[in-house]
Amino acid sequence: MSISRHIERFHELPIHEFAPDDTRPRPAADSVAWRLALAYRSEQDFAQLWQSFLQDVDPASVRALVIGPWWNGAEGYGSVGPVIEALTAEAGRLPALEALFLAEVTYDECEVSWLVMDDVTPLLAAFPALKSLAVRGGTDLGLDPVRHDALTSLRFESGGLPATVVRAVAASELPALERLDLWLGVDEYGGDATMDDLAPFLDGSRLPELRHLGLSNSEFQDEIAAALAHAPIVARLESLDLSMGVLTDDGATALLEGQPLTHLNSLDLHHHYLSDAMQERLSEALPGVGLDLDEAEGDDPDDEDDRYVSVSE
Known part of the structure; x- marks a missing residue:
């Protein structure tokens, strides 16, 4: 897309x-x-x-x-x-x-x-x-690490977000930030961030006012989901966006077997590779959460090489 x-x-x-x-x-x-x-x-x-x-x-x-x-x-x-x-x-x-x-x-x-x-x-x-x-x-x-006391929303939309930018956001002092969205993209277009680069957003020690986190449009969406399943930051989030990437049943299973997500107002997973059974399982497990499962791309394990993020080129 x-x-x-x-x-x-x-x-x-x-x-x-x-x-x-x-x-x-x-x-x-x-x-x-x-x-x-x-x-x-x-x-x-x-x-x-x-x-x-x-x-x-x-x-x-x-x-x-x-x-x-x-x-x-x-x-x-x-x-x-x-x-x-x-x-x-x-x-x-x-x-x-x-x-x-x-x-x-x-x-x-x-x-x-x-x-x-x-x-x-x-x-x-x-x-x-x-x-x-x-x-x-x-x-x-x-982007260089900065201190900015007023910023409440920061959003980077990219088909390939440089790891240097991800690290700079992680190293910045943003005490008022409530919403953070990172479209990570693919390595072919410069998206070279790794799970190590995302770790500072997950442990809950930074961004004290964060209530929405989007780590999306990623080829390693399953790994992100697995890390968030036990990440301290999730407990104080109101919404979570893991959409637009290559999320499969493995990542969704990790989410469901991790910490509770029922406190979330919304969980955005649109553009995914989840089976029908997993989509049903998510809906049953999270009845009060605004769950976006649009744009199902199929779950055939033989088609792994044909899986793609939503926005790249």
């Missing part, structure tokens, strides 16, 4: 696409999540679009930004680095910014593995009041 649809809401706000030549009345700056994206073969570059936005919309009231395609197609895709530089250079004019989605791009605009990313650490440094950061794409993605 590729990412085929744009999000319609972000940070609990409706998306509104900014268009410099739009003569209709604009919504209040703080009432929407503003999406900035260049059209294919646009005569503008992102720097021009960004300056138009700062001029036409009150930047001091903007609460949420969604950055779509930042290239116009004339010279290929291009690194997101200049976008990060443009945003951080004007951070002082955006004191109310609470949420940022970098590279909210669908497959028909650019495959996720083709997105050329950069170090996103400057965004967290420049916006100390940021509550939510979502980043799509893993190629050349970088």
